[in-house]
Amino acid sequence: MAQVMAERAATSRRPAGASIRIRNARKSYGTTTVLEHLDLDIEAGEFVTLLGPSGSGKSTLLNAIAGLENLTGGTIEVDGRDLTHVPAHRRGFGMVFQSYALFPHLTVAENVGYPLRIRHLNTRNRRARVEKYLQLVALDHVADRLPSQLSGGQQQRVSLARAMVFEPRVLLMDEPLGALDRNLRQALQFEIRKLQLEAGSTVIYVTHDHDEALSMSDKVALLNGGRIVQVAAPPELYRNPRNAYVAAAFGETSLLECTVLPGAGWLEAKLAHGGQALRLPATPDHTCTDGDGFLAVRPEMAAVTGPDDPHRHLLGSLTAVAFMGGIWRCEVRIGDETLIATAPSGRALGYRPGQEIGLTLDLDSLRLVAA
Numbered sequence: 358m359a360q361v362m363a364e365r366a367a368t369s370r371r372p373a374g375a376s377i378r379i380r381n382a383r384k385s386y387g388t389t390t391v392l393e394h395l396d397l398d399i400e401a402g403e404f405v406t407l408l409g410p411s412g413s414g415k416s417t418l419l420n421a422i423a424g425l426e427n428l429t430g431g432t433i434e435v436d437g438r439d440l441t442h443v444p445a446h447r448r449g450f451g452m453v454f455q456s457y458a459l460f461p462h463l464t465v466a467e468n469v470g471y472p473l474r475i476r477h478l479n480t481r482n483r484r485a486r487v488e489k490y491l492q493l494v495a496l497d498h499v500a501d502r503l504p505s506q507l508s509g510g511q512q513q514r515v516s517l518a519r520a521m522v523f524e525p526r527v528l529l530m531d532e533p534l535g536a537l538d539r540n541l542r543q544a545l546q547f548e549i550r551k552l553q554l555e556a557g558s559t560v561i562y563v564t565h566d567h568d569e570a571l572s573m574s575d576k577v578a579l580l581n582g583g584r585i586v587q588v589a590a591p592p593e594l595y596r597n598p599r600n601a602y603v604a605a606a607f608g609e610t611s612l613l614e615c616t617v618l619p620g621a622g623w624l625e626a627k628l629a630h631g632g633q634a635l636r637l638p639a640t641p642d643h644t645c646t647d648g649d650g651f652l653a654v655r656p657e658m659a660a661v662t663g664p665d666d667p668h669r670h671l672l673g674s675l676t677a678v679a680f681m682g683g684i685w686r687c688e689v690r691i692g693d694e695t696l697i698a699t700a701p702s703g704r705a706l707g708y709r710p711g712q713e714i715g716l717t718l719d720l721d722s723l724r725l726v727a728a
């Protein structure tokens with residue numbers, strides 16, 4: 358009962374995450390422009406990932422939100438308050454970096470308690486809070502060790518607990534799992550998301566790992582060259598990419614060059630290589646509705662069949678086959694381009710590389726995208 362009441366009390370004083378509104382953010386170093394006219398809206402309690410290739414401006418944007426970098430122009434509002442010129446230490450955000458940045462001479466518990474000490478929390482409350490967060494990251498059994506006596510994954514969990522212990526409204530993370538091996542990354546991805554949902558904080562998370570972004574986030578902002586190309590929930594980004602860059606950024610996609618001709622209720626995609634054509638339902642999800650673009654095909658949208666199948670949509674030549682457990686992964690040549698298709702692996706494929714095959718396509722899911 359006491360436990361339930363304590364948990365209720367903790368819940369009732371739990372701070373909700375803050376909302377963040379970035380408008381027309383710009384950053385230049387001399388003549389080099391790093392962020393350009395960037396807008397981003399983050400709702401309270403959202404987990405938003407900044408994803409993009411090296412040099413696309415992810416860290417610069419995160420550091421500007423943290424107050425560690427000054428913008429050249431634009432504004433950052435947090436819960437409606439303009440924080441653009443407020444220094445980092447006054448923003449009260451938690452931060453986690455790839456390098457754990459723990460104090461080497463302090464124990465795990467002292468490291469986690471540090472943000473509370475500088476906020477002058479009394480010893481009793483400090484102890485209780487440190488214990489709670491060490492339990493949350495499953496490290497209460499190593500509270501008295503020094504960071505050097507921990508593994509990399511454990512050290513990163515300490516820095517996570519230290520960033521969360523003062524229950525910040527905003528938690529900023531810059532590639533926090535970048536130095537860890539794959540298995541540990543996956544375990545910690547799950548843990549971070551669980552902790553964030555529990556605490557209700559707003560998280561902005563930088564990564565260049567697409568799978569990490571898709572699996573953890575409420576929303577992903579995909580950056581390229583200092584601009585946000587598309588920001589949306591992961592299923593939306595996956596299903597309805599705005600252009601070929603976004604389509605290629607998530608999962609495997611075959612992009613076939615085509616020319617689009619609009620019709621009444623349909624769009625015709627004339628493939629640039631091989632001379633075949635395809636009619637798709639004209640929905641608002643296509644971003645190329647007239648002229649040159651790409652037909653974006655995910656492997657699960659294209660199934661291999663016989664060349665004489667009356668339901669086939671395209672013809673191609675099978676060039677390679679791989680057994681992937683649940684499916685056969687098939688590389689199919691169409692003109693000069695390659696399309697990845699699948700076939701169920703419950704039975705023999707029945708076709709060998711070099712053979713002509715047919716493809717049936719999920720026409721409702723295919724997208725015609727701008728370059």
Ligand SMILES: Nc1ncnc2c1ncn2[C@@H]1O[C@H](COP(=O)(O)OP(=O)(O)OP(=O)(O)O)[C@@H](O)[C@H]1O
Pocket residue numbers: 386389391409410411412413414415416417418565
């Ligand atoms: N102090 C600086 N002076 C000049 N250019 C800089 C400076 N800091 C960053 N840049 C440039 O700004 C661009 C964006 O850098 P940023 O670190 O934000 O990219 P990123 O997407 O986080 O990349 P990565 O994934 O490699 O960390 C890069 O081209 C970088 O060279």
